[in-house]
Amino acid sequence: MCCGPPCRNDLKHAILLGAIAKGLIAAAISVSLHRAVSELHRAVSEQHQEIKIVQSVRLMNYTGSKKMNISRDATTSKQVNDTVVKQVPIVDHSTDRHHGNFVTEHEHQNLSRGLHQRHISLIAIAGAIGTGLFLSLGGAIQTAGPLGALLGYTTVGLIVCAVQFALGEVTALLPVTGAFVRHAEFLIDPAAGFAIAICVLFEFWTDISPALWIVLVILMTFVVGITLIRVYGEVEFWFALLKIFFIIFLIILGLVINLGGVPGVPRRGFATWSSPGAFSEFIGTGRWGQFLGYWAVMTSAVFSFAGTESVAMAAAETRNPRQAIPRACKRVFIRVFLFYILSVLVVGMLVASDDPRLGDESGTAAQSPFVIAASAAGIKAIPSVVNAIVITSAWSSSNQALLAGTRVLYALALKGQAPKVFLRTTPWGSPYVCVLLQTAFMFLAFMTLSSGALTVFYWFVDLTACGVLISWISILVNHQRLILSMKKQNLPLSLLPWHNSWTKYSTPVALFMCILILFTAGFPVFTKRNWSTSGFISSYLDIPLVITAFLAWKILKSTRFTALSDIPLAEALEEVQRDPGIVEPNPKTWLKFVTFLWD
Numbered sequence: 001m002c003c004g005p006p007c008r009n010d011l012k013h014a015i016l017l018g019a020i021a022k023g024l025i026a027a028a029i030s031v032s033l034h035r036a037v038s039e040l041h042r043a044v045s046e047q048h049q050e051i052k053i054v055q056s057v058r059l060m061n062y063t064g065s066k067k068m069n070i071s072r073d074a075t076t077s078k079q080v081n082d083t084v085v086k087q088v089p090i091v092d093h094s095t096d097r098h099h100g101n102f103v104t105e106h107e108h109q110n111l112s113r114g115l116h117q118r119h120i121s122l123i124a125i126a127g128a129i130g131t132g133l134f135l136s137l138g139g140a141i142q143t144a145g146p147l148g149a150l151l152g153y154t155t156v157g158l159i160v161c162a163v164q165f166a167l168g169e170v171t172a173l174l175p176v177t178g179a180f181v182r183h184a185e186f187l188i189d190p191a192a193g194f195a196i197a198i199c200v201l202f203e204f205w206t207d208i209s210p211a212l213w214i215v216l217v218i219l220m221t222f223v224v225g226i227t228l229i230r231v232y233g234e235v236e237f238w239f240a241l242l243k244i245f246f247i248i249f250l251i252i253l254g255l256v257i258n259l260g261g262v263p264g265v266p267r268r269g270f271a272t273w274s275s276p277g278a279f280s281e282f283i284g285t286g287r288w289g290q291f292l293g294y295w296a297v298m299t300s301a302v303f304s305f306a307g308t309e310s311v312a313m314a315a316a317e318t319r320n321p322r323q324a325i326p327r328a329c330k331r332v333f334i335r336v337f338l339f340y341i342l343s344v345l346v347v348g349m350l351v352a353s354d355d356p357r358l359g360d361e362s363g364t365a366a367q368s369p370f371v372i373a374a375s376a377a378g379i380k381a382i383p384s385v386v387n388a389i390v391i392t393s394a395w396s397s398s399n400q401a402l403l404a405g406t407r408v409l410y411a412l413a414l415k416g417q418a419p420k421v422f423l424r425t426t427p428w429g430s431p432y433v434c435v436l437l438q439t440a441f442m443f444l445a446f447m448t449l450s451s452g453a454l455t456v457f458y459w460f461v462d463l464t465a466c467g468v469l470i471s472w473i474s475i476l477v478n479h480q481r482l483i484l485s486m487k488k489q490n491l492p493l494s495l496l497p498w499h500n501s502w503t504k505y506s507t508p509v510a511l512f513m514c515i516l517i518l519f520t521a522g523f524p525v526f527t528k529r530n531w532s533t534s535g536f537i538s539s540y541l542d543i544p545l546v547i548t549a550f551l552a553w554k555i556l557k558s559t560r561f562t563a564l565s566d567i568p569l570a571e572a573l574e575e576v577q578r579d580p581g582i583v584e585p586n587p588k589t590w591l592k593f594v595t596f597l598w599d
Helices: 008-063 074-087 105-110 117-128 136-173 180-187 190-201 211-226 229-258 271-277 286-305 308-312 321-350 369-376 382-414 432-449 453-488 503-520 533-540 542-557 569-578
Strands: none
Touching: 117 229, 117 308, 117 321, 136 180, 136 271, 136 286, 136 308, 136 321, 136 369, 136 453, 136 503, 136 569, 180 190, 180 382, 180 453, 190 453, 190 542, 211 229, 211 382, 211 432, 229 321, 229 369, 229 382, 271 321, 286 321, 286 453, 286 503, 308 321, 308 382, 308 453, 321 369, 369 382, 382 432, 453 503, 453 533, 453 542, 453 569, 533 542
């Protein structure tokens, strides 16, 4: 998958960069081993603490005590505790009495809590950083110009911030397999959860590769998906580190090139912002055309950020989820946001928006703006290295998509919305029937072997962006329903295991923006002489799919919307009281500097 004929110099450069990467990974492995030992010691102490917590809660219910430790407001906590303790008996985990709204006995017995804090933090990073950064970023620069692309990615980045915090708050209360799919059933309507699940199952993408690479990626993804969840966590952990180091390298390289640090290359600064300009016109002319260019970038920006929501998909397989997942949601967003904004800024300084190489239709690293900038500076090894990273990103993205799809399908089976055969797991806790079905969808990747590989790529960009927006909308609606229900039932928001005061404002704003982008993402096909049937279908297919699934399940099962006053928040808060999670201390040694990416 090289962009030019191989040469010995390229090979030497690639080997040198590989050696550097191996050295960084070796250093990280030593850190991981050190952490593994400390985690083993903490596990024993946490087990004793959990036993003490359960015993303490049982004693509180038995004596009728009205003290709760889940609120900072002592007076309010006392009032709410009276309601919770009087209305909710002690939960018996021997049966699934809550119809799958909370973590079920099936999940306790058949799934393994093999994901740790460092795993889930970097799983979201690994899922979000891929072809959206390495390939489609060039198209965004071409469509909107450097400043237009920067504003577009910043806009979507702020939306992702609201989505991540909303997801963290709801998941801290309900840490279940399937995350926002089962949250929708709990907070809205069982039919809503089913419809969203159908949408998520179709959000599957495998990157552009020749036939041999497609087969290898499918095979390796299946192996990772069928093995221990801990194996999946470790694979994604190291892939994420590799991509992070490479992105940092590209950003630094871009700054060096831009500032004239490469012999024979003049200092450029913000020259591309003045000629051909900071904005590009798209479809229209003048200010209106520049705005349309900015808005057209939204789809590729959504695709680029897709995957951050997967951090909560395996909540029931995460150790200490009520503490780990909110922590990951908060910190992963900051890192991904910074990586993308810095990358868009640097690329916009290096490559002009009218550079014809940005429109390369080979579907290879030749269209990457990083490759274009490095090639212009005479650095010939970068295309081969970017190709290698794109291939590893393909595997990483496939792993992330497989995890999301299988856990959603497993969650549907738990709720009786899919055949019970999907509940079958291996002795080590992998839902192998779900894995087999999802693996079958990977063979759609062979569509990219046609001569129009880039066209197929952008079909999947549009289709995936539509599905991602629907997922984000469901996360925000779940959070908004939770906030409104707490208010309806006179429960203070401080009772939630994790809450930020500003999210009650950010959620409705982000919800409005997601809906607006969803319905306007395919606007180019409605303009004069730009109609495309395939473009229309790929931009809007998920909308009728979700509506049809929702109506079909609602009519078939006669489900009803859950009234705000009927959402069993008292039971959910009681679950939090019984299992609040253990707050892990931050490292205070040199490890704090090394582990800043996930701690």
